[in-house]
Amino acid sequence: MFSTIYIHEVKTWFKKPLFYIYAGVLFALSLLLSATAVGVFDSDNVTVTSAIKLNGAVGIYGLLGLFAVLTYLLIPSIIGGTIQRDFKNNMHNVLYSYPLTKWNYLLAKFSAGFTMTLLVIIASLLGLTLGFYLPGANEELVGPFKIMNYLQPFLLYIIPNVFFYGAIVFAITAFLRNINIGFMFVLVMVILQFAAQSSVTTMDDPYWVELMEPTGDSATYAQIKYWTPEEQSTQLIPIEGTLLYNRLIWLGIALIVFFSILFAFNFSQNPSSISLAKKKSQRVTKRNFGTITKVVMPPATQDTSFLGQLKTAWVIAKSDISYIVKGWPFIIIATVAFAFSLLTMLITGQQYGTDILPKTWVMLQFAGGIFSTFAYLLIYLYTGLIMDRAKAAHIHQLIDATPTKNWTMLLSKFIAMIVMVATLLLIVILSGMIIQAYNGFFEFELPLYLFDLYVINIWDFIPWILMSILIHTLIKNKWLGLITLLVLALGIPPLLNAIGVEQSQFVFNQGAGSPSPSDMNGYGSGLARYFTYRLYWILLGIALFALSVLFYRRGMGTNISERFAFAKARLSKSLVSIMAISLVGFFAIGGYIWKVNNIDNEPISGKEQEELRVNYEKELSKYSKVPQPRLVAVNTFMDIFPDTRDFKAGATYTLINQTEFAIDTLHVNYPDRPTEINLDRETDIVYDQEDYDYRMYEFRSPLQPGDTLIMKFTTQNEPNTFFENNSPVVDNGTFIDNFIFPSIGYNEQGEIRNTQVRLKYGLPPKDRLPYPDAPGARDNNYIGGNSDWIDFEATVSTSSDQIAIAPGYLIKEWEKDGRKYFNYKMDSKIVNFYAFLSGRYEVKREEHEGVKLEIYYHPDHVYNVDRMMNGLKDGLDYYNKNYTPYQHRQARIIEFPRTGGGFAQAFPNTIPFSEAIGFIADVDTENNEGVDYPFSVTAHELAHQWWAHQVIGANAKGATLLSESLSEYSSLKVLEKTNGKEQMRRFLKDAMDGYLLGRTVEQIKENPLMYNENQQYIHYQKGSLVLYAMSDYLGEKKFNDVVKRFAEKYQFKGAPYPVATEFVDDIRAVTPDSLQYLVNDMFETITLYDNSARKGTYRELPNGKYLVTLDARVIKYRSDEKGKSVYKNRAGDSISFTPKDRKRALQSLPLADYIEVGVFGEENEETGVNKVLYLKKLKVTDIPNSFDIVVDSKPVEAGIDPFNKLIDRNSDDNRIALSENTSANKED
Template sequence: MSISRLLLQNLLPMFKELFSFELKTGFKKWSTQIYFMVFLALGILIGLASTGAFDTSTSDSILIKNSSLAISRIIIGMSGNIMVLINGIMMISIMATAIQKDYAYNFHGLLYTTPITKSGYFFGRFIANYLISIYVFCGLLLGYFLGSLYGLGTPQMGPIHLLNYLWPFLIFTVANTLIIGSIFFALTTLTRSTLASYLFCVILLLLSILSDSILSDIENKNLASLIDPFGNYALKQLTEYWTAYEQNENMVPLSGILLYNRLLWLGIAIICVAFTYFKFEFNQFLQPFSLFGRKKSLSEEVYAQSHKSLEEILNVQKDFNWMAKLKELFYLSFFEMKRIIYTPFFGIIAFIFGVLMIVISNYMKSMYDAESIPVTFLMAELAEEGLSFFLLLLIIFFSGNIVWRERENKIDELIGVSTVSNFNLMFSKFLGMVWMVVIMQLFSNFICIAIQLYKGFYTIEPLTYLKFDLYHLPYYLVLIGFCLFVQFVVNNKFFGFFLVIVPVILLPILYNYLEMRDILYSFNSNGPQLPYSDLNGFGQILYSYTIVKSYWIFMVIFLLFVALLVFPRGKEKGLIKKYRLSKTSFKVKHTIGLFLFLFCTIGIGGFIYYNTHILNKSYTDVEIEKMRVDYEKKYKYLEKIDQPRIVSSDLKIDLFPDKQSWTVDGEFYIKNKHQHPVDSIIIKFPNNLDGNYSYRKMELERSGKEIFNNEKIGLKLIKLNQPLLPGDSIKLDFNYTFAPKGFSNSDVVTDIVKNGTFFNSDNLPGLGYDSDSELSENDARKKYGLKPKPRMAKVNDQKARMNNYISNDSDWIRFQTQISTNDNQIAIAPGYLQKEWKENGRRYFTYKMDSPILNFYAFLSADYQVKKSKWNNVNIEIYYQKGHEYNLDRMIASTQKSLDYYTKNFGPYQHKQVRIIEFPRYASFAQSFPNTIPYSEEIGFLTKVELDKPEKIDLPFYVTAHEVGHQWWAHQVIGGNVQGSVLMSETFSQYSALMVMEHEYGAPAMKKFLSYELDKYLRGRTRETKNEMPLMFVENQSYIHYNKGSVVMYALKDYLGEAKLNSILKKYLDQTKFQEPPYTNSVEFINLLKKETPDSLQYLVKDMFENITLYENYVKNLSYKKAGGKYEVKLTVGSAKYRVDGKGKSKKVPVADYIDIAVFGIKSKQFPEGKELVFQKVKMDKPEKTFTFYVNEEPLQAGIDPYAKLIDRNVKNNVHDFKSQPAKVNLDEDEKSGGAGVKVTVNTGD
C-alpha cells in the first residue's frame, strides 16, 4: 500500500472530523453571528449611502458604485488603517485562539491523550476557523450588494456583474484573511497567548502609517506598496492614473506591483503556518515559545509580596480615615501603572512607537517633497498623530487586561475579601491607566527632542510639548473611563473590546455617511478644531474645547459611578446579581457623586446646545443645499437686471483681535457704465445665517423704495426714485460689525483671531445677483428639479466676458483705507502707507493706492517683525512671526529675481513695493493681492531649504516667484468670467515661476519639479467629477491649470525657445493689460500663439491646448559596441499617441511628433541624470524607429523624452540602461504597426 493511500486513510478522516466539529461549533457561537451581522449592517449602510438612499447632500460624480475598482476600495477601506483594530479583535477571537483556547481552558491535557493526529488537529482547527472568518467578512460584501441595489437604474449604478464583486473578494478579502489570520494563528499558537497577536495589530498599524508616509514621495511608491499587507497602496499605485472611464470599465488586474504584494504576503503567511506546524507538538508540558522568558504569574507575585513574618503582621496598624484611603488609592494606582508598563506588550509598543517616530520624522513634508523644519509644535503635532493610534490600542487592551486580570489569575476572591473599597479598586485602575498615558506622552516628548537635536535643530520649546500633552490628555481620560466602564459591566473581555470599538470607530463611520456631526453625541468629540499655529497658539478653540471636554469627562465619571453599582466583586456574573452584591457598598457619598456628575453632564450639555443650536444655528449639508435652491428659485430673475459698477472703495476698518470682532464703515462709488438708465440696485452682502453680523447701514445716497431686504441670505433690492443715467455715479454707504457669539458645532472663525487676522474683500458688500450662491452640483440640481449648470460660461460667451473672473460687479477701482488694530500689532492693506499713529491704546494706519486695482484685496493684522530689502526702486518687505526667520532671504531673493525676470521679459512692474505677510496655518496657500502677498506659515516660512542639494525643491523660492508672477498675470492681464481664463493667470504664473527657478537652479533641477507636476495632473484627472477639459477651456480645475499647465508651458518653451515664448507672452500682455470689458479670453491668446508658431509645430498647439493628448513613449531595444575609438549605439524607441475625451476614454491617433532622444554617460554631481552624450529632437513619424549614434564615451543609459516633457502615464520606460533589455510594452495590435521603423544614423563623435 502506498504512503499516499496510508495518509488518506489515516489522516483525512481525522481531519474531516475535527474540521467538521470546529466549523459547526464556530457557526453556533453567538459572537460569530454578531460579527457577521455587524459587517452586514455596515455594508448595507455604505451601499445605501453611496447610492443616495439617505437625505444627505449630493455631489457630482461620474464614477459608478459597483465597478470592480469601487468594490475593491470598499473592501480594502474596511480592512486597513484604524479598522485594523476591529478586524484584529474579531480575527484574534476566531483564528488566533483556534488552538490556544485548549490551553486557556486547561483542556489540552485531556485532548492530547486521545488518538488524534497532529496534522488533522492542526489543520482542522486552522482551516475551519479561517472559513468562519471568511464567512464573517462575507457580510460586508453581501451588505454592500444589497444596499447598493437601491441605486439600480440611476447613473450611479452600472450593470450588475457578479465578477465585479467576486474578484475583489477573492484577491483582497480571501487573501487578506489568510495573510492576517495565519500570522495571528501562528503567533498565538506558538506563544499560547493573544498578546503577540495584539502586538501584530500594532505592527499592522505601523505598516499602514509608514506606507502612507512613504507614498507621499513618488520615488518610494514600490516600497510603500510592498510593505502594506492589505494591498491598499499596491492597488492605489496600480490604478493611480486610471481615468473615470477606466475606473468604471476595467477589472482590477492581478498584475504588476499588486501581484508582487499578494505573492510576498501570501508567502509570509504560508511560511508562518508551516513554521508553526513543525514547531507545534502534542506535549502538555511543553513550554510556550517566548522572547522574554517565563515570568511569575500574578498569584505567585502577590504571594511573594504578601509573605511576611508573624511579627510584621502583628505590627500592622489599621487606619480607615479619608487620608489613608487617599494614600491607598494612589498606592494602588501606581501598582496598576507598574503592572502595565512592566509588561513586554507595553515595552514593545513603546519601542515600535519610537521607531515609527524616527522613520516618519523623515517624511515631515509639505509640497513637492519639501521637508519641514522640525520646529517644536510640528514635532509635537506629529507625535500626537502617531501616539493616538498606539494609545488607543493600549487603552483598549489594558482596560480589559486590568479589569479581568484578577479573575484570569484566580485571585479575584482574595481581592474580593480585602478591605479595599470598590471605589478605590475601580479608580485606582483608572488612575493607573492615566499614569500610563502620561508616561507615553513624556516618552514621545523625549523622542521628539532627540530627533530635533539629531537634525541639528536646537530651538527646543519644552513648554510647547507640555501644552500639547495637557491639551490632548482629556481625550484619553474620556477614552479610559469609557473602556473601563464597558469592561466592568460586560461578562466577556473580547465582547467588551468590541463594544468599545462601536462608539470609537464604527459610529463615526456611520455619522460620516449620514452627515451627522453634532458634538453632543459624537463620542469624545473635541468640538470645533483648529491646527496649532506659532502666531496664534491653540487660538480661540480653547474655550469651546474646555467646555466640550468637561461634558464628556463628567459623562464618563458618571458612567464609572454607575459601574460601581455592578462592580464585579466575587463570582456573580449577571448585572442584577452584581448589583445586589455591590449596592451595600454604594454609600450616600457615592449616590451624591453619581447625581452630581449626572447633573453636571446635563448642565454642560445644555450649555453646549445653547451655543451650537441657539446662539449659532447649525445647518446640515442638506439644509444648505435647500437654501441654495431656494435662493435660486426666488431671486434668479434678478440676474437679468443690469447693474452699475463699483469704481471706488474708501473704507474705515477697526479690528478687535482680542474679541474676534471687526467693524467696517465704508463707502463705494458706483457708476452706471451701461448705455441705458439703471433704476434698480441689487446689493449683496455677507449672509447672516449664523447671526454674527450686525448691520447698521446699507443705503444709497439717492432715495428709493426698498423692495426687499433679506439679511439672512445677504440680499437687498432698491428701486430708485430717480434712475441712474449712463455715466452717472452715486455713493453706497455701509456700516456693520462682525462679532461671533459663543461657539458653533463645527465651524471656527479664522478671519479675525488674536494674532494673525486675515480676511479679504469677500466680507464686504457687492452689487448684483450672486450666481456663486446657487447649487453647483448637477446631480443635486436634478434632485431639486433644476436645470444643469455649467461650471463656467463658454469661452466666447460675450455677456460673461463683460465681467472678469474675479469680480462681477467691478472692473478697476480706486482704493484707500484706514485700518486700526491693537497697539502691539501691525495692520496691513493694499496700498502705500500714508500715515501711522497711536490713539487710545490702538494703532492706526492709512493706506492708499496710486493707480486702479481689481476689486480684490485683503486685510491682515498681527504682532509682526519686519525684514526689508529693495530691488531697484521697489521696496520689498516681509512681515513675519518672530522665530520664523529661516527662509526670509530665499523669499527676498526670489522676489528680486522674479521682478528682474518678469520686468525684462514681460513688461514693467506697476507698483513701488512688494509685501509678503505671514498668516496662521489655518490655510495652506499664498495669495497675490495688489502688491500684497499673504503667505501661510506652513508652506514657506517653516520649510527646510537645502541649497547644497540641487535635487531638492526650494519651495519658498518657487511659491514666492509664482505669487509675484500674479502681479502681471491677473493684476495686469485678467480674463473674462469664462472657460480658460485661469490659463492666463495661474498657468502663466506657473510658467513664470518655472523660468525663475530654472535660471536659479539650472534645467536638470527642473526634472523633479515637473515629475511632481505630471504626477499631480495624472492623479487629479482620476478624481474629476464632471469632465476633464483641455487646457484652453479649463474650468478652474487646479490639476489642469496648475499641474498640467506647468508641464505644457515648459514643453512649449522647449519647442519654441524661451525668448520666442516670452515675446509671445509680452505681446499678449501689451494687447490686454488693464483691459476694460469685454475681457480677454484664451481664444485670443491661442490665436496669437498659432500666429507666432512655425507650421511644423502647429500640432503642438492642438495637442497641448485644444485637446487632451497623452503619450506612451518607450525604449524597445538598445545596445552598444566599441567601434574604433568610439562607441556605436543602437537605440530603438517607440511612441504611441492618444486623444482622450472628458470622461477619460482614449483613442489612438497617428504619431508625427518631434520628440527628444538622448544617450547618457556617467552620472556625477555636475550631471545628476548623466552626461548628455547625445541629445536631439527627432521626428517620430512611425510608431517605432531605430537610431544609430557614435559617441566618444561609454554610454550608460538611453531613451526617448528623457525629461518627461510630454504627458506620459508611464515615464519609467522612457529611459533604460544598457545592462539589460527593456520590458515589452503591451500596445493594441493596431498600435504595433510599423515594425522596427526607419533606421537613422547620426555621428556625434566630433
C-alpha cells in the same frame, strides 16, 4: 480525523452567540456604509455625489478597506480562539492523550477558524451589496452588478491577508497559548501597515515598500493611483507588477509559517516559553528540600477611609502599570510606534522634495493624527486586558473577597490607562526631539511639547478611557468588548451623520478638536472652546464610571438579573450624588453649547444649506442679467482690535451706471454680520431675504446712464464670547480680505454646480463657467464681480505694537488714543481685490531696479527671508524683460499664521504669505531632488502682478489659464534661470503627479486646459507643464513674445475681457505646421502619452566616441471628460503594435510627434545631476522605435521624454540605465 475535528469546531462556532454578533455587526456596518455612500439617507442629509461607480472592483476594495482594522482584530478571537479554547478549558490534557496526528489536529483547527473568519467577512460583503440596492439609492452611483467586482477583492486581498494574519496568530496561540499576544501582533502589523501607506505616497521609489507591506494596499495604490473615475468604475485591479509579487511573497510567507507550525508543534502539556535570560536551576537535595523557614508576617492594618482607598487604588494601579509597560507586547508595540513616529516625522511636510524645518509644532502635528489612533486602539485593548487580568490568573475570586471597594478597583484601571497614554505621548516628544537633533535643529521648545501633549491633548483620551471601563464592565468577553468599542468609535458617528445628526455635541467625545499651535499666534482663541467640550464629555464619562461601579463584576453572579440586583444594592448616596453632579454638569454645559449653536446662532445643516442654495437659484437667478451700476472706486477703513479679536470696517463705494439703460433697482449681497448700508439716493427696500443675505433697493428716481451712486456701509463682527469666536481677527497676524464686504448683483457662485444634485432638485445641468463665446461671458472678470478697474484707498488701524498693511502706498502714519493708523492709496487702478493685515513684524527692506521690496516676517522666521527676497528680485528681472513693465513702485510680502491657511495670495503690490508655505522651509542647496519653493512660490505670486493684476481673464472657461497657469509658467522660467534646465525635472515630475492625481478625484468632469473651470489640478499642475513644454518646443523667446503681445493687448483692459481661446489662437499663429498638433493636444483636448524606454545599450567606437542604441515605445491617446481612454482620432484612425511578449496589440493615436530623446553621462559632482550628452527632439511615427545616437563621452543612461515635458501616467520608465553591448538587439 480531520473532518471530525473540523466539523466539531465549525458546529461549536455556529452555536456561539459571538459568531453571530461579529457577523451581524459587520453586516450592519457594511450595509450602513454602502447605503450612505449611494445616498439612501439623502432625504435627511446632504446629497451624496460621486463620479465613481461604488460597486466597481476599486469601490468594493476601498469600502472593504475601511473595515480592515476591525477585520484583522477579529482574527485572534476566531482563529486564535479556536485552538485557545482547548488550553483555556484544560481540554488539551485529554485531547493530547488521544492518538491524534498533529497534522489533522492543527489543520482542522486552523481551517475551522479560517472558515468562520471568512464567513464573517462574507457577511460584510452581503451587507455592502444589499446597501447598494436599498430603496432611495442613487442609481447614478451604482453600476451594473458584476460578480467579479466582489470576487476579485475577496480572492486577491481578503483570503491571502486573513491566511497570513491567521497563520501567525495561530502559531503564536498554539506555541505560547496566549491569545493576547496574537492581538498584540495584529496591532503591531496595523501600525506597520499605516507606516507603509503613509510613506509610499511621499517616497520617490516605493518599490520595496510596495513589496514588503503585507496587505498589498501600497502595491495596489501604485497600480491604480492615476486611474480616472471611468477606470475606477469599470476596470478590475490589474494583477501585475509589484502587486503580483507582493501577493506571491506574502502568500508564500504565510504558507511557510503554517507548515512550520505543523512541523514544530508537539503535544506538550506546557506552553513554549521565550526568555532572553538563562534560567537558573537548583538541584534538589536532601539538605535543601525539607528546610522550613519561619516567616514573620507584619501586623496587617485595614484602612477603609477615602484616603486609604486612594492609596490602594494607586498600589493596584502600579501593578497594572508594570504589567502593561514592562510586558513584551507593549514594549514591542511602543518600539514599533516609536519607529513609525520617526519615519512619519521625517517625511512630514515635504513639498517638491524639500523638507520643512522640524519646528516643534510640526512634530506635534503627528500627535493628533495617526498616532492618536494607535493610542485609542491600545486603550480599547488594554482596558479589557487589565480588567480581565485577575480572572486570567484565576485569582479573581480571592480579590473579589477583599474589602477593596469597587470604585477603588476601577479607579486603579483608570490610573493605569492614563499612565499608559502618558507613556505613549512621551514617544512623541522623544521622536520629535530626535528628528530635530538629526536635522541639526535644536530649538526643542520642551515647554510647548509638554503643554500641548499633557495639558491639551491628554484630555481627548479620558472620555474614551471611561467609556472603555464601562464597556468592559458590562461585557464579560474582552474581545467582544473591544469590538463593541471599535463599533462605537467607527460606526456610530457615520450612522448619526447619515440620519442628519451633524452637531458634534451629540457624538461621543467629539466637538472642538485640540487646537494646533502657530509660531505667530500661539493657540489662538480655540482653547476655551476645546476645554469646554472636553469638560462636557468628561462629566459624562464620570457618570459612566459611576455606572461601571454599579455593574462591576464581582463574585459568582453573572446573569443579567443578578447584576441588576447587585447594582441596586450598591446604589449609595455618595454614588448617586456623584452621578447627579456629573450629569447636571454635563447637561448644563450641553445646554450652554446647544444655546450657542441653536439659539444665539441659527444652525444650518448640510441638507438645509444645499436646499438654501437651490432656492437661492430658483428664486433669484432671474436677476442674473439685470443691469447694475459698476463699482469704480473704493475708499475703505478697517479697524483691527487684536486684543479683543474684533474688527469694525466700512467703505464708500462709488458706482456708475455704465449701461445704456436706466437702472431702477440695486441688488446687494451683504455679509452675514451686523451691517448698515446707506445710499445717497432715495430708495425703498423691496426685497430683503436674510437667508440669502440678499437685498433689493428700488430707486424712487431711476439711475440714468452715466449717473453716479454713492454707497456707504459699515460692518463688524458679532461679539466674541468665551465659547465662540465670531471674527477673523487674531492676536498676531490678522489677514482679512474684501470678501467680507457687500457686493453688487446676483452671485452665481452661490449656485450648486454638481449635475446629480441639480437634477435631483429639478435644476437643469449647468457648467461651472460659461464658454468664452457665450452671450455676456466676457462682460465681467473672474475675480472682481460687478466691477472693472477701481481707484483704491484704505485707512487701517491696529494696536500700538503692530503694523497694519493694505494694498497701495503708505501716505500717512500716525498714532491716536494708543492705536496706530496707516493710510494707503494706490496711484493706479486695480482689480477689486484687496486685503488687510496686521501683526508684530520685523521688516527686511531692499530696493531693486527702482522698486522698493519689503518682507514683513515673524522675528523668529528669518530662515528663508533672503531666498524670498531673491525670488522678488529675479522675478522682477525676468518679467520686466520678457513681459510688460511692473506697474508698481513696490512689492511686499507679509507673513500670516498657518492657522489661517497654508497658501500665499497676490493682491496689488501686496502678497500675504503663510508661515507654513515658505518661511520655515529647510532648503538644501546640495539636494538636487528638492526644489527651493520659498523662492519659486515667491516668483509665482509676484507673477500674478502681471497675470491677474495687469491682464485679468473673463469669467468664462479657461480664465485661470490666463492667471494661474501663466504665473506658474513664469515662476518655472525664473527657477530654471536660477538652477538650470537640468534641475527642472523634479518640479515637472511633481507637477505631473499633481495633475494625474487630481483628475482621479474629479467630481464633475475634466476639461481641456483652455476650457478649465477653475480646476486647480488643471490650471496649476497641467498648466505649468503645458506652457513650459510649449516654450521648449517653440523656443523661449518666441513663446514669450506671444505672451508679451497678449499682455500688451489686454493690459488693464475691461470688457470684453480676454479669454483663453484667444491666447491659444495667438500660440497657434506662431506654431509651425509640423507642431500644430501640440496646440490641439495640449490646450484643446485631454491628451496623454505612455512613453517607455525598453532597452538601452552602448558600445565604444574606434574613434573614441560611443554609439548608444535606445529602444523605446511611444503611445498617445486621449481621454474624455470622465477619463475613458480613446485611441482613435475623429476620423477613426489609429495604429497598433503587438510585442512578442503580449497577446493583445498595443493601440495608439496616429503619430507624427516630435519627442525629446536624451543620453546622459555621469553625475555632476556639484549638482548631482547627470550630464546631458545628447538631447534632441526626434520625429516619431510608430509605437516601437529604435534610436542610434553617437555621443562624445561615456553614457550611463538614456531616455525618451527624459525631463517629463509630456503628460505620462508612468514617467518612471522614461529613462533606462545603459548596458555595454556590442550588438544592438532592437525591439521587434
